[in-house]
Amino acid sequence: MEGKENxxxxxxxxxxxSKFIRLLFKRKIVVIGVIGVVFFTLLAILAPILSPYDxxxxxxxxxxxxxxxxxxxxxxxxxxxxxxxxxxxxxVSLIIGLLAVVIACAIGSVLGMVAGYFGGIIDDIITRxxxxxxxxxxxxxxxxxxxxxxxxxxxxxxxxGISNVAAYIRMMRGQVYSVKEADYIMASKLQGVxxxxxxxxxxxxxxxxxxxxxxxxxxxxxxxxxxxxxFLGLGISAPTxxxxxxxxxxxxxxxxxxxxxxxxxxxxALLVICLNMFGDGIRDALDPxxxxxx
Amino acid sequence: xxxxxxxxxLLELKNIQTCFRMDGKDVRAVDGVSIYxxxxxxxxxxxxxxxxxxxxxxxxxxLISTPGRVxxxxxxxxxxxGDFFKYKANSDQMREIRxxxxxxxxxxxxxxxxxxxxxxYQIRESIMLHLKLNKEEARKKAVEILKMxxxxxxxxxxxxxxxxxSGGMRQRIMIAMAMSSEPDVLIADEATTAxxxxxxxQLLEMIRDVAKKTNTAVVIVTHNLGIVARYAERIYVMYSGxxxxxxxxxxxxxxxxxxxxxxxxxxxxRLNDPKDRVLIPIDGLPPNxxxxxxxxxxxxxxxxxxxxxxxxxxxxxxxxxxxxxSSCCLTKEELEQKEIEIQNKEIHTAPIKxxxxxxxxxxxxxKKYFAVYEGILHKKVGDIKAIEDITFQLRKGETLxxxxxxxxxxTTLARSIxxxxxxxxxxxxxxxxxxxxxxxxxxxxxxxxxSMIFQDPFSSLDPxxxxxxxxGESLLVxxxxxxxxxxxxxxxxxxxxxxxxxxxxxxxxxxxxxGQRQRIGIARAISSNPSLIICDEPISALDVSIQxxxxxxLEELQAKLGISYLFIAHDLAVVKxxxxxxxxxxxxRIVEIADCLDLYENTLHPYTKALxxxxxxxxxxxxxxxxxxxxxxxxxxxxxxxxxxxFHNRCPHAIERCKKEVPKLRTIGESxxxxxxxxx
Numbered sequence: 023m024e025g026k027e028n029x030x031x032x033x034x035x036x037x038x039x040s041k042f043i044r045l046l047f048k049r050k051i052v053v054i055g056v057i058g059v060v061f062f063t064l065l066a067i068l069a070p071i072l073s074p075y076d077x078x079x080x081x082x083x084x085x086x087x088x089x090x091x092x093x094x095x096x097x098x099x100x101x102x103x104x105x106x107x108x109x110x111x112x113x114v115s116l117i118i119g120l121l122a123v124v125i126a127c128a129i130g131s132v133l134g135m136v137a138g139y140f141g142g143i144i145d146d147i148i149t150r151x152x153x154x155x156x157x158x159x160x161x162x163x164x165x166x167x168x169x170x171x172x173x174x175x176x177x178x179x180x181x182x183g184i185s186n187v188a189a190y191i192r193m194m195r196g197q198v199y200s201v202k203e204a205d206y207i208m209a210s211k212l213q214g215v216x217x218x219x220x221x222x223x224x225x226x227x228x229x230x231x232x233x234x235x236x237x238x239x240x241x242x243x244x245x246x247x248x249x250x251x252x253f254l255g256l257g258i259s260a261p262t263x264x265x266x267x268x269x270x271x272x273x274x275x276x277x278x279x280x281x282x283x284x285x286x287x288x289x290x291a292l293l294v295i296c297l298n299m300f301g302d303g304i305r306d307a308l309d310p311x312x313x314x315x316x
Numbered sequence: 317x318x319x320x321x322x323x324x325x326l327l328e329l330k331n332i333q334t335c336f337r338m339d340g341k342d343v344r345a346v347d348g349v350s351i352y353x354x355x356x357x358x359x360x361x362x363x364x365x366x367x368x369x370x371x372x373x374x375x376x377x378x379l380i381s382t383p384g385r386v387x388x389x390x391x392x393x394x395x396x397x398g399d400f401f402k403y404k405a406n407s408d409q410m411r412e413i414r415x416x417x418x419x420x421x422x423x424x425x426x427x428x429x430x431x432x433x434x435x436x437y438q439i440r441e442s443i444m445l446h447l448k449l450n451k452e453e454a455r456k457k458a459v460e461i462l463k464m465x466x467x468x469x470x471x472x473x474x475x476x477x478x479x480x481x482s483g484g485m486r487q488r489i490m491i492a493m494a495m496s497s498e499p500d501v502l503i504a505d506e507a508t509t510a511x512x513x514x515x516x517x518q519l520l521e522m523i524r525d526v527a528k529k530t531n532t533a534v535v536i537v538t539h540n541l542g543i544v545a546r547y548a549e550r551i552y553v554m555y556s557g558x559x560x561x562x563x564x565x566x567x568x569x570x571x572x573x574x575x576x577x578x579x580x581x582x583x584x585x586r587l588n589d590p591k592d593r594v595l596i597p598i599d600g601l602p603p604n605x606x607x608x609x610x611x612x613x614x615x616x617x618x619x620x621x622x623x624x625x626x627x628x629x630x631x632x633x634x635x636x637x638x639x640x641x642s643s644c645c646l647t648k649e650e651l652e653q654k655e656i657e658i659q660n661k662e663i664h665t666a667p668i669k670x671x672x673x674x675x676x677x678x679x680x681x682x683k684k685y686f687a688v689y690e691g692i693l694h695k696k697v698g699d700i701k702a703i704e705d706i707t708f709q710l711r712k713g714e715t716l717x718x719x720x721x722x723x724x725x726x727t728t729l730a731r732s733i734x735x736x737x738x739x740x741x742x743x744x745x746x747x748x749x750x751x752x753x754x755x756x757x758x759x760x761x762x763x764x765x766x767s768m769i770f771q772d773p774f775s776s777l778d779p780x781x782x783x784x785x786x787x788g789e790s791l792l793v794x795x796x797x798x799x800x801x802x803x804x805x806x807x808x809x810x811x812x813x814x815x816x817x818x819x820x821x822x823x824x825x826x827x828x829x830x831g832q833r834q835r836i837g838i839a840r841a842i843s844s845n846p847s848l849i850i851c852d853e854p855i856s857a858l859d860v861s862i863q864x865x866x867x868x869x870l871e872e873l874q875a876k877l878g879i880s881y882l883f884i885a886h887d888l889a890v891v892k893x894x895x896x897x898x899x900x901x902x903x904x905r906i907v908e909i910a911d912c913l914d915l916y917e918n919t920l921h922p923y924t925k926a927l928x929x930x931x932x933x934x935x936x937x938x939x940x941x942x943x944x945x946x947x948x949x950x951x952x953x954x955x956x957x958x959x960x961x962x963f964h965n966r967c968p969h970a971i972e973r974c975k976k977e978v979p980k981l982r983t984i985g986e987s988x989x990x991x992x993x994x995x996x
Binding site: 212213223 | 734736759760763764766767768770771772775776777778779780781786789790793794837840844
């Protein structure tokens, strides 16, 4: 009996997931986005296999060569293979993008939850703090923080995470405010469930889905921000291959070999567009109001 | 076909079919409905939610939006050339019909008026469009109509915005707007459901008067059998997308032919019932239109069913006696025989409960104010006096009904007792201990002893939790079970007690119907073995055929477990049925407390009299013979509570003293308490 019911439950779950996937892929543009994201992810994972050269191997004999069979996208001013560096750059971009968003979400959700649930003076303090963060342009905040704490993948991820935190705080707070008024929260309170229990067992599962959508939509922006910082020389420092750094390094040689700058620039644009299409697709597939139209 | 062939009909709907596309399949929400309407007639369409009553009306006006569509049928109307469905939905002809010939008013008055335009502007627009008058004439006409719907100071209020009016007033304005184009037909789709009973009565009386004066036909679409008994002349009963019975009001209630109508009348409590009447619920649920069988849709719940019903296919509406149509496969003789069988069937009587003399709850003088802050400095500018001077007792095993219109403080009272709010003063003595001042920690041991059943079964269950963990939460929190095995056994038992299959416990809330959800809510409430349950409108969100199931369940549980109930509701018939004593509140104060029968037979307070008289009884004969006590005005906002007796400005017996002093509750006779100077 029990087993049958459990089986039914898992069948239902599979049915639900397959319905979600069907909705997600109903629009061509989302399919393109997903293909792009999968492509870049594979590049990042398989970088050591796919790249023909060590990305950091300096070869002064062959610097600033044009694209050829030997070097698909040519070499940069230190004679490093641009194609290999781009493949490794995917790793940096994706790791920072994902890590920063996870950090932002973790900090932001907890703060937003506390602010929304307890309200009053706690809410006031957290909200003012959020407004303070939002008052500073994100890239400038990130620049200031990098200037203090230095670059590197880990630092950049944390810094970009913190500079993104406000959006999560605000969204979570709003969600909690609407969920906590529901009768089922009152019912649990009246049964003597503790605050922590209510927050994590009842409010969080009911408030999380827009947060997940927000995360998928912010990965792209974060990757852009990382490229921007790296371009300005504040992000990933040489010799690690990062797309932003590559664009920056190549700009002095635009006339000799424009590919050095152009290729990583195009990669950033492509990855961000794909991620955004994917994120929008998830948002629309989860939105019951749009379901009828899709 | 349905007696609709007469030539003098104003409006005729023939065999309307409406489909909604769901998951790639066409689901027939309206399955061949024919309705006719004569000039100046008031017709009621009753049915539970999902029976297709509103959809039929919207189909007629071609207001069905995707994924729905009208799949067949015809609509003819006097003065309109040909079938409505020949015209495109947004053609000039249809627009002329909508609003011009047929007007419709909806349930929610708060959202159906545009908040950025004055009401006068909105009514004038409609008049200018349909009656082709100029601005000046239209204004005059608008004021005239506002006067007709009893808006005081119509001239001046012409330039008011919707939010400056109360809900009842807004619905009057909606009616004014609907009537402004001098339509032939007015459709009131649950138009008074969201309003208080006294306001509902005023509005329906007004609709009737206006309709009779202007010879407009009215269609009252509702789930409330009392309303149609009082106001309609002819009634269509709908069930699962079809009309199952149609006849004049008297015969619908006195001599119903269709098993559904008969069962429904046995299932609903009425204000004039004897106290010991047993409600006989209709088993099961209305069929889901997507999986509706080919045979009679009521078969699965029908007490009269015979084997031939399945074989015969869906029954057609036939004339069983002059002007009385019913769609049932059984012949008259078969029905009569079944009726005798059913009458002789042993009725599952309510178990007898025992009321002990010990007090479960002793409320002394509690008061709760909410501070009002204004301005950027958050300065306190006053108090909302939500409840004041509330004193009453509840014995163990007793049910105390609390009635009153919206804003009278019922919910605040419930929450002050449950200690969601801390009362500003007074005592809440629960099982001998005053918990009014306790802090959250001190309250924890009391939490399992009192619980609550909520109004809305959709928002009171966590959508992400399984039914089993909703029911078992309090067992875990208060460590009422020792281990997993005991927990599972207890949850299963709770499911069985409330009449649910324990195998369903792994499902989440939205996989249950409204009635089943309410059962889960009840299982949760009794899980910790409480001695007090506060039921906050526990059945008002449920369908009429389901309500009796829940009422019976609550009564059974009380007899079995000896629980005391505080039963909050605005439906006085239900409160009368379930309560031993009743407490009537008005604007935050108790106006009357009495034993159930005493309150109905020997009503003392003028407000209680008006309230009882405003409740329509589902029996046209009783309705015709009842005296009316109409009161003027609407319940004022609690922020503008009048000085002295809160009721004095609406009371027909008010004297000078009422304006100055607040009457105290005094005991008349044995246990009848009333707060009114008339009984000094």
